[in-house]
Amino acid sequence: QSALTQPPSASGSPGQSVTISCTGTSSDVGGYNHVSWYQQHPGKAPKLMICEVNKRPSGVPDRFSGSKSGNTASLTVSGLQAEDEADYYCSSYTGGNGWVFGGGTKVTVL
Amino acid sequence: EVQLVESGGDLVQPGGSLRLSCAASGFTFSSYMMAWVRQGPGKGPEWVAKIKADGREKYYADSVKGRFTVSRDNAQNSLYLQVDSLRVEDTAVYYCALDADYSFKSWGQGTLVTVSS
Numbered sequence: 001q002s003a004l005t006q007p008p009s010a011s012g013s014p015g016q017s018v019t020i021s022c023t024g025t026s027s028d029v030g031g032y033n034h035v036s037w038y039q040q041h042p043g044k045a046p047k048l049m050i051c052e053v054n055k056r057p058s059g060v061p062d063r064f065s066g067s068k069s070g071n072t073a074s075l076t077v078s079g080l081q082a083e084d085e086a087d088y089y090c091s092s093y094t095g096g097n098g099w100v101f102g103g104g105t106k107v108t109v110l
Numbered sequence: 111e112v113q114l115v116e117s118g119g120d121l122v123q124p125g126g127s128l129r130l131s132c133a134a135s136g137f138t139f140s141s142y143m144m145a146w147v148r149q150g151p152g153k154g155p156e157w158v159a160k161i162k163a164d165g166r167e168k169y170y171a172d173s174v175k176g177r178f179t180v181s182r183d184n185a186q187n188s189l190y191l192q193v194d195s196l197r198v199e200d201t202a203v204y205y206c207a208l209d210a211d212y213s214f215k216s217w218g219q220g221t222l223v224t225v226s227s
Contacts, residue, residue: 003154032212034212034213036212036213036214038155038214044219045205045217045218045219045220046155046205046214046217047217048213048214048215048216051211051212051213051215052211052212052213057215089154089155091155091157091213091214093212096169097160097169098157098169098171099157100157101154101155101156101157102154103153103154104153104154
């Protein structure tokens with residue numbers, strides 16, 4: 001299973017929005033509504049930010065939102081804040097009880 | 111509060127073995143599927159293995175099938191990963207994660223496995 005495709009970097013000024021794409025195939029992103037997004041600060045473990053395409057776990061700010069169209073999922077961070085600067089990874093269920101992750105996008109707050 | 115604490119990582123030669131452990135607390139461990147996810151240096155995470163709540167069903171990534179074995183002890187609230195026939199490309203931080211609703215809801219801090227001669 002090939003990794004999902006993410007842009008290596010994205011940036012925005014405080015208060016602006018940034019959107020990260022995650023492109024897969026009909027065997028993963030396009031085939032299931034089981035897309036998740038994780039935030040990872042340097043030296044820390046990943047943290048779940050979005051599950052099931054667009055659901056926010058308890059405690060995740062509503063500035064974070066997810067969507068999907070066809071084989072591409074997206075994460076939007078609105079009202080960027082300094083603490084949002086991190087690596088973001090998408091993940092999709094692939095069927096057969098497996099998962100695939102993206103290569104990650106480094107978000108920089110200018 | 112969910113807490114997952116991994117241990118057992120080490121520097122090992124190619125072909126060697128290790129047993130990774132994950133101590134769980136703060137939730138009803140025996141009710142949840144658990145998973146191992148690894149992250150190589152500078153890379154994205156990679157799902158490695160999953161075990162159902164009762165331990166009877168186990169699933170593995172193709173890259174580790176036949177070399178890694180996941181197990182759990184619900185009486186001890188513990189998850190394990192036996193890693194055998196290690197390769198240089200297995201070098202990574204190994205995380206245990208609470209698997210729920212097709213996502214990894216909570217992660218431990220990870221344990222580093224380095225495979226090198």
